[in-house]
Amino acid sequence: MAKESTSRPEWAEGGPDQGFNSFVRAGTEMATARTRTVKRRRALKADDYVQGVLAGDRTMLGRTITLIESNAAAHREVAQEVLSALLPHTGKSIRVGITGVPGAGKSTTIEALGKWLCDQEHRLAVLAIDPSSSVTKGSILGDKTRMVELSRHPNAFIRPSPNGGNLGGVARKTRETLLVCEAFGCDVIILETVGVGQSEVTVRSMVDFFMLLSIAGAGDELQGIKKGVIELADLIAVNKADGDNVQRARMAKAELNRVLSFLAPATQGWKTKAVMCSALTKEGLPELWEKVEDFRRQTGESGEFQRRREKQRVEWLDALLTEGLQDLFFRDPTVKERLVGIRQQVAKGEVPAAQAAENLLALWNG
Ligand SMILES: Nc1nc2c(ncn2[C@@H]2O[C@H](COP(=O)(O)OP(=O)(O)OP(=O)(O)O)[C@@H](O)[C@H]2O)c(=O)[nH]1
Numbered sequence: 001m002a003k004e005s006t007s008r009p010e011w012a013e014g015g016p017d018q019g020f021n022s023f024v025r026a027g028t029e030m031a032t033a034r035t036r037t038v039k040r041r042r043a044l045k046a047d048d049y050v051q052g053v054l055a056g057d058r059t060m061l062g063r064t065i066t067l068i069e070s071n072a073a074a075h076r077e078v079a080q081e082v083l084s085a086l087l088p089h090t091g092k093s094i095r096v097g098i099t100g101v102p103g104a105g106k107s108t109t110i111e112a113l114g115k116w117l118c119d120q121e122h123r124l125a126v127l128a129i130d131p132s133s134s135v136t137k138g139s140i141l142g143d144k145t146r147m148v149e150l151s152r153h154p155n156a157f158i159r160p161s162p163n164g165g166n167l168g169g170v171a172r173k174t175r176e177t178l179l180v181c182e183a184f185g186c187d188v189i190i191l192e193t194v195g196v197g198q199s200e201v202t203v204r205s206m207v208d209f210f211m212l213l214s215i216a217g218a219g220d221e222l223q224g225i226k227k228g229v230i231e232l233a234d235l236i237a238v239n240k241a242d243g244d245n246v247q248r249a250r251m252a253k254a255e256l257n258r259v260l261s262f263l264a265p266a267t268q269g270w271k272t273k274a275v276m277c278s279a280l281t282k283e284g285l286p287e288l289w290e291k292v293e294d295f296r297r298q299t300g301e302s303g304e305f306q307r308r309r310e311k312q313r314v315e316w317l318d319a320l321l322t323e324g325l326q327d328l329f330f331r332d333p334t335v336k337e338r339l340v341g342i343r344q345q346v347a348k349g350e351v352p353a354a355q356a357a358e359n360l361l362a363l364w365n366g
């Protein structure tokens with residue numbers, strides 16, 4: 001092995017061999033060549049993620065979302081650091097939720113509307129909440145391949161639903177992903193959900209504007225729509241108003257408007273209306289967006305827009321606290337030990353549930 005020397009490095013200009021503050025360590029060329037072929041992914045620091053997202057680097061956006069979606073404790077810590085740093089750069093988008101029965105045309109509408117928005121220099125993120133996706137592998141995962149044109153658009157970013165297990169876990173990750181997308185520079189966020197369980201209520205709690213995509217039913221126009229969902233909507237769009245279907249769509253629209261006239265509005269100061277559109281012919285789609293813009297202007301002026309966002313942030317805090325407390329409780333060793341027996345006692349009717357709960361909570365609370 002060649003000995004180390006403080007000598008003139010090969011890149012230095014000619015001159016005397018003194019005064020160089022460098023070691024030259026001889027190596028073999030082969031060894032150098034081999035180490036270079038081994039590509040290691042350097043573990044990124046919080047600041048790398050933050051700078052990448054703020055610089056509009058799509059790869060870094062994807063990696064940041066992957067970090068957020070991770071359940072590993074070490075990742076959670078970095079993710080929270082990243083989110084805190086990104087927070088001042090969030091909030092400047094309009095957040096739109098879309099729901100509707102399977103086959104209503106959500107994906108087709110988002111693809112068409114999304115392309116139209118991106119062509120107008122909007123920067124769009126499409127996210128999904130699908131609590132069933134860990135079981136069924138998710139229709140929205142398939143959507144990424146279905147929304148082919150949109151996913152190729154340089155202004156669009158599409159992310160399938162995270163596999164969080166329960167709705168709470170999926171929602172937390174999506175909420176954080178939404179913030180990262182805003183920091184990245186997206187000014188429109190579309191959040192899609194299939195109407196599974198409580199997912200509409202969850203999405204409603206995360207968006208400014210909530211749209212229900214409906215279709216004309218056979219006779220009963222409200223068929224297949226969960227009643228409660230109508231009350232959450234800021235707009236109902238009767239889709240597939242094309243071809244032979246126009247007349248039926250018109251009837252569905254009239255019926256929905258009649259129902260809406262009896263309901264309290266989902267957003268104070270805003271009148272929820274039913275309109276028609278066709279994702280296939282793209283007719284009525286710009287009008288849908290006009291409604292969103294109207295909504296933003298009106299609720300912005302009245303202060304309702306800001307009020308809802310503030311309320312949503314506090315609700316999120318409360319949800320996280322509830323989740324955290326539950327976690328602390330059920331992971332407590334004493335609770336774990338006692339719970340099995342207490343459950344059996346309650347099951348057999350030996351102890352009333354309320355009393356058992358009170359006792360266990362008191363035990364845990366010291
Ligand atoms: N005629 C007509 N067909 C449409 C329209 N929009 C969607 N479709 C068709 O309806 C079917 C379902 O559309 P999707 O966009 O996949 O519906 P979806 O609501 O995303 O469905 P899920 O993801 O299963 O919940 C597809 O075959 C579409 O081509 C429309 O405006 N007019």
Ligand SMILES: [Mg+2]
Nearest residue numbers: 106107139143
């Ligand atoms: Mg779909």
